[in-house]
Amino acid sequence: MLPQSHLSVVTRNITWAGPGEWTTEPQEVGWAREAIFFIRALKPPRWPEGPLEAQVQVSPDGIHWADLGREMRLPAREGEMTFLPVRHFGGWLRLAVTLPAEAEITVLVSLHLKA
Numbered sequence: 878m879l880p881q882s883h884l885s886v887v888t889r890n891i892t893w894a895g896p897g898e899w900t901t902e903p904q905e906v907g908w909a910r911e912a913i914f915f916i917r918a919l920k921p922p923r924w925p926e927g928p929l930e931a932q933v934q935v936s937p938d939g940i941h942w943a944d945l946g947r948e949m950r951l952p953a954r955e956g957e958m959t960f961l962p963v964r965h966f967g968g969w970l971r972l973a974v975t976l977p978a979e980a981e982i983t984v985l986v987s988l989h990l991k992a
Contacts, residue, residue: 881992888986895923895976907968918952924980936969
């Protein structure tokens, strides 16, 4: 049997700006055995010193969320893409980002799943 795969664009051309918290659309992924998030910067990002990261979150029901303990670096330049493979994630996945004041990034976030 051929492996099944699925691509979901969970955030497209959205600007995350600080100060504030942002999340991607939750995805029901309980059928998949592996997942990989991709984040691509569509415009030049700006933020204070140091890299910023997104947190992978899991949920049993798509309503209540917990950090998985896997962080993903945000792209630092326009056109740059970062990625993070995820395993053992339960029923639902999303990314959460907390940005400091004056931070801003316009992103395309996709989630690739394999069964």
